[in-house]
Amino acid sequence: xxxxxxxxxxxxxxxxxxxxxxxxxxxxxxxxxxxxxxxxxxxxxxxxxxxxxxxxxxxxxxxxxxxxxxxxxxxxxxxxxxxxxxxxxxxxxxxxxxxxxxxxxxxxxxxxxxxxxxxxxxxxxxxxxxxxxxxxxxxxxxxxxxxxxxxxxxxxxxxxxxxxxxxxxxxxxxxxxxxxxxxxxxxxxxxxxxxxxxxxxxxxxxxxxxxxxxxxx
Amino acid sequence: xxxxxxxxxxxxxxxxxxxxxxxxxxxxxxxxxxxxxxxxxxxxxxxxxxxxxxxxxxxxxxxxxxxxxxxxxxxxxxxxxxxxxxxxxxxxxxxxxxxxxxxxxxxxxxxxxxxxxxxxxxxxxxxxxxxxxxxxxxxxxxxxxxxxxxxxxxxxxxxxxxxxxxxxxxxxxxxxxxxxxxxxxxxxxxxxxxxxxxxxxxxxxxxxxxxxxxxxxxxxxxxxxxxxxxxxxxxxxxxxxxxxxxxxxxxxxxxxxxxxxxxxxxxxxxxxxxxxxxxxxxxxxxxxxxxxxxxxxxxxxxxxxxxxxxxxxxxxxxxxxxxxxxxxxxxxxxxxxxxxxxxxxxxxxxxxxxxxxxxxxxxxxxxxxxxxxxxxxxxxxxxxxxxxxxxxxxxx
Numbered sequence: 001x002x003x004x005x006x007x008x009x010x011x012x013x014x015x016x017x018x019x020x021x022x023x024x025x026x027x028x029x030x031x032x033x034x035x036x037x038x039x040x041x042x043x044x045x046x047x048x049x050x051x052x053x054x055x056x057x058x059x060x061x062x063x064x065x066x067x068x069x070x071x072x073x074x075x076x077x078x079x080x081x082x083x084x085x086x087x088x089x090x091x092x093x094x095x096x097x098x099x100x101x102x103x104x105x106x107x108x109x110x111x112x113x114x115x116x117x118x119x120x121x122x123x124x125x126x127x128x129x130x131x132x133x134x135x136x137x138x139x140x141x142x143x144x145x146x147x148x149x150x151x152x153x154x155x156x157x158x159x160x161x162x163x164x165x166x167x168x169x170x171x172x173x174x175x176x177x178x179x180x181x182x183x184x185x186x187x188x189x190x191x192x193x194x195x196x197x198x199x200x201x202x203x204x205x206x207x208x209x210x211x212x213x214x215x216x217x
Numbered sequence: 218x219x220x221x222x223x224x225x226x227x228x229x230x231x232x233x234x235x236x237x238x239x240x241x242x243x244x245x246x247x248x249x250x251x252x253x254x255x256x257x258x259x260x261x262x263x264x265x266x267x268x269x270x271x272x273x274x275x276x277x278x279x280x281x282x283x284x285x286x287x288x289x290x291x292x293x294x295x296x297x298x299x300x301x302x303x304x305x306x307x308x309x310x311x312x313x314x315x316x317x318x319x320x321x322x323x324x325x326x327x328x329x330x331x332x333x334x335x336x337x338x339x340x341x342x343x344x345x346x347x348x349x350x351x352x353x354x355x356x357x358x359x360x361x362x363x364x365x366x367x368x369x370x371x372x373x374x375x376x377x378x379x380x381x382x383x384x385x386x387x388x389x390x391x392x393x394x395x396x397x398x399x400x401x402x403x404x405x406x407x408x409x410x411x412x413x414x415x416x417x418x419x420x421x422x423x424x425x426x427x428x429x430x431x432x433x434x435x436x437x438x439x440x441x442x443x444x445x446x447x448x449x450x451x452x453x454x455x456x457x458x459x460x461x462x463x464x465x466x467x468x469x470x471x472x473x474x475x476x477x478x479x480x481x482x483x484x485x486x487x488x489x490x491x492x493x494x495x496x497x498x499x500x501x502x503x504x505x506x507x508x509x510x511x512x513x514x515x516x517x518x519x520x521x522x523x524x525x526x527x528x529x530x531x532x533x534x535x536x537x538x539x540x541x542x543x544x545x546x547x548x549x550x551x552x553x554x555x556x557x558x559x560x561x562x563x564x565x566x567x568x569x570x571x572x573x574x575x576x577x578x579x580x581x582x583x584x585x586x587x588x589x590x591x592x593x594x595x596x597x598x599x600x601x602x603x604x605x606x607x608x609x610x611x612x613x
Contacts, residue, residue: 034288037288038284041284041287042280042281042284045280045283045284046273046280049273049274049275049280050273053271053273053274054268054269058271058274058506059274062274062275063275063279063280063282063283064283066275066280066283067283067286067287067290068287069287070283070284070287071287071290071291073287074287074288074291075291132503132536132537132540132571133540133571133574134267134270134271135503135537135541136540136541137267138267138268138271139506139541141264141267141268157268159227160231160261160264160265161264161265161268161269163231163235163265165235166227181227184227185226185227188226188257188261192257192260192261195260200543
């Protein structure tokens with residue numbers, strides 16, 4: 001049965017990858033050199049965006065959150081000691097930004113409807129019906145996640161969805177491992193119980209992901 | 218939940234590579250016997266797959282914009298901190314000077330002990346730098362967001378700046394100047410995309426040589442020749458016709474070159490590219506959970522569409538709006554309309570299958586009918602296997 005468990009994308013399996021940046025580049029970032037910082041940000045921003053999206057859900061403020069994360073990184077880079085990889089360090093800032101946003105929702109809402117070049121499904125997609133369904137399910141999921149305590153929700157997303165180790169989640173959230181474990185467990189139980197009671201989610205929440213599993217039960 | 222379940226709770230639904238060999242074996246044995254944990258494991262896995270499969274919300278240009286804006290904000294924040302530090306140290310020095318003066322006054326009046334006490338206190342507290350001039354760091358970090366009122370700003374490369382409560386992205390070679398007293402940005406050349414924080418409740422305007430745009434809480438794009446509103450509303454006054462105020466809403470464009478009393482036009486039927494752009498905007502609005510905004514964009518796209526595929530896509534998006542609004546019956550109706558009109562197109566096939574999936578649980582006959590129609594019409598279609606699997610499930 002475990003053979004049928006899907007393998008989550010390898011990005012998180014290698015989240016603790018070596019920095020991948022030349023020491024000179026990191027030093028230039030510490031000195032605040034813009035071109036060096038831009039180089040790092042360009043490489044890391046897609047990854048940071050995904051972390052923010054997974055913690056916050058579909059939000060019109062994602063771009064703003066990414067901007068805030070990078071701004072914090074600019075201020076904090078002079079103190080970066082290199083004990084963790086650059087990506088892990090930036091992820092920690094992103095998690096902190098997301099938590100702050102969850103605890104203090106912004107009063108304003110700035111939605112950018114500027115034309116985008118890509119990143120969105122188009123009519124050429126072969127499964128628009130599935131995408132629409134997935135969007136609805138995602139919205140329902142995050143409605144329930146929104147009702148969790150911010151730290152519980154964040155811990156759950158980082159551990160369960162992103163597949164990070166408990167110790168890593170604890171480090172990203174500046175918490176102890178046992179506290180983090182409690183948060184994950186608490187979030188799971190609350191979330192799963194609510195999804196089970198939500199008529200909109202009942203079907204897909206219990207839908208089996210593989211036909212073979214359905215036939216055997 | 219019993220003890221073995223609790224012990225394994227955090228392993229349920231986790232990807233295999235995150236578990237040790239011993240954990241995997243233990244988990245596998247437990248799941249064989251425990252239906253409750255199997256269900257939880259499936260749910261956890263479904264949630265993970267759902268979130269990981271979601272497409273990126275931001276485009277490359279959005280991320281570039283965020284990077285550029287982060288530097289602008291970081292620079293203005295440093296300038297603000299330097300200013301606060303300078304003001305604080307200036308204040309300390311001024312207070313110390315005042316105390317020293319007070320001490321000298323006491324000395325003049327013959328109160329030596331009090332004078333010495335005050336003077337020494339003044340000297341001791343003056344740990345701040347000289348107040349003769351602001352520190353060099355502040356001069357170097359001059360506010361990039363607000364040049365002097367009569368000072369033009371020429372931008373060599375695209376950048377984002379803050380003017381009062383508006384975030385303004387200027388294209389390369391734009392020329393602007395900002396009057397903070399009236400919160401008016403004067404645009405002499407180039408293109409500006411403006412995002413105003415409506416929650417401040419404060420006015421903001423853009424002035425060109427031809428017209429003035431008064432912001433009512435919005436996002437819009439302005440050049441010296443045109444204004445296009447992306448979100449919210451603006452009021453436009455032509456410089457030569459100040460009595461006549463035009464209001465623009467989302468998707469509307471104003472061009473004074475059409476005449477002094479040029480009517481406000483909805484997004485004019487542009488070339489095909491325009492319709493495609495509208496449809497992309499509608500996709501984005503849906504992704505952000507704004508079906509009302511999406512509907513407006515879809516309507517405009519339908520007016521300007523010249524291709525059947527574009528009309529089919531607009532119809533599909535309209536159905537998705539209904540799904541977001543949790544109106545499955547309406548959504549199904551919209552999908553069926555697309556399936557009927559555009560059956561020969563991929564969108565038609567997709568729509569018929571989507572309509573079948575939206576059949577109510579109480580109406581199995583309809584679900585079966587639609588799935589069978591799908592299989593009959595598209596015997597080698599993309600969703601044949603799924604349609605057959607669903608029919609088998611309905612038959613149980």
